[in-house]
Amino acid sequence: MGVASLALAASACGKTSSEASSDDDGKDDKSGGSSKYDAKGIGLAYDIGGQGDQSFNDAAYAGYEKARKDFKIGGVDMEPGDGESSADKVQRIEQLAKQGYDPVIGVGYIYAPAIKEVASKFPKTTFGIIDDNTVKADNVADLVFHEEQGSYLAGVAAAKATKADHVGFIGGVDIPLIHKFEAGFVQGVKDTNPKVKVEKQYLTEKPEDGGFSSPDKGENAASGQIESGADVLYHAAGLSGQGVIQEAGSQKVWAIGVDSDQYKQKALAKYKDYILGSALKDVGGAVYDLTKSVVEGKPITGEQRYDLKSGRVGFADTNPKYTAMKDVVAAVEKAEKDIVDGKVTVKTTP
Template sequence: MKNRLFLLVAILSLGLFLAACGGADENNEGNNANTDENGNTASEGEQASDYKVSMVTDEGGVDDKSFNQSAWEGIKAWGDNNGLSKGEGFDYAQSNSSADYMPNISRFVRDDYDLIFGVGFKLKEDLQKSAEQFADTNFAIIDEVVDAPNAASITFKEHQGSFLVGVAAALKTKTNKVGFVGGIESPLIKKFESGFIAGVKSINPDIQVEVQYAESFTEPAKGKMIATNMYGNGVDVIYHASGGTGNGIFNEARDQKHNDPDRELWVIGVDRDQYEEGQIDENNVTLTSMVKRVDVAVQDVIERGMKGEFPAGELLEYGIEENAITIATTNEEAMTDEIITAVEEWEEKILDGNVEVPQTTEELEQYIDSL
């Protein structure tokens, strides 16, 4: 009898314990859920499915192997993580000319997208107008600044990454001549140029840096012609910040490497790891790339918006510290341990505040004078 009574008490105690555990789980589940305006709860997945994100490219296109592509990869990664698909939760619109900007933006507004990205400084004017006209929609522009209470401006510390690839170029050159090719001359691209030259001169002030602007981000033929002249003048490392125009620089480097496999010449890519663009025969002419993690910034802004914390009216700047600026080390043969160690040392100096990387021509001149 005593044994049966003991068994009954044990069973009742177990039941109470399990019920308590179940209640705790339910309470935790409720605490982790999101609550809508009516007091109803929704899981993160359900919340994400209600949040729609889109982007409008500039003329470079979504597969420009540059920041359009990186931005799209960030949006797509967010969508994939939340079980969404292109056209069902996230999408992009291709702009073939500047005349497409406003129609593309307006279409996404009509389709009730919560957040619309404009990729590139060329979209500034149309995104500014759209933000003022459509106050209930959130907008974000990449590589520019707009002034609106429902818009965020996403910028990067490109000068930091450009400084680091400048260090790599200076340690790699055999001719003491390196080159910089920009797309359209602007304050943005001047950040790339200034940072690069500062990095080069920090290693060896006597290295010559040849600079030329193509005045286009979409003309590979012009990039190829500039590279032909630079390599012909003895330059052996070219860093480009020229979007699709840079494809022509890679083409010329591959052609020359194919014709003379023993010649050492290099290209430094931009925005994303452009290692694949440098492959030719058994060689690869991509020394490194200044990787601008537009995808990291885009995902950060989306996540904040999805949580109801969209950085409206804010100017955001992503750099080394935010893991949004780095350089590629994919080409293990070219990026030797010596070069990587030196780059890491200079990176620490930047993070510690011991090196203030110049962003303008004036700051660059002052920096060089201080060396």
């Protein structure tokens, strides 16, 4: 977590977490030319769950902080409001653009309609939308990932680590994006050991019902899967995933995190010995890349699809207990090479 230098009260369009001032309004680009960067900095709007989810939003925050530090620019990050409407999202994105932030980034596919509407009003501002590739505009970067590839590696690790030949997948919301995580995980499990049983559960049908923001729902789902016999649980559930990891750790079975390296998250330190690894999605890297391009005067636009080959998708191996499991590590490394080399194509639907 960063230290807020300017806190604003909550409003209909969410609350502002922090802001920094820029002490360097110009940057030289690497082509030898010069780009005058005179925006206020990065404008970041969080997805459901907000900052502190130890996963998706925090990954975006890490890239936001690194970009501000490296490029000596300002920034403001805004939280979603409880039970907010689509109009609230439009208001938040428009507020950031009006105030002079550039780029303005919506963290999550839920911002697609807002980005599409506001980008047309501010053609000189660069917008980014994470996890959506439907916003087609000259000043918008669609920052999307091959989540199924990292999930495949999670499936390989789970299939090699299970002692019960029984693993589980817990998705936050029953939507196409999370189906990609399920598809990759199940394929990774079955390609490694067809005998392994896979439990599958989604916490809610709609995002507004708390599938990505309710640790208690994750805990209950994990408890049920463990009771059914699963001894490795993989979640793609945002903040709800904290409940999955906590329950797995309490029951002394393996959990696999998502998006961020959850073994390193302070809020989960009590349970880290039971975090086998995490399927990484470098949302922070995408935020950083886009900001860098704007600062250098050459904004990235259009679809940017990150995969294993680019290094923006992967599997975290920071738990010493994982690295000590040589057969698991070898299997995951082989699977990664096979995907990058084109020998394995990972499904995007279950």
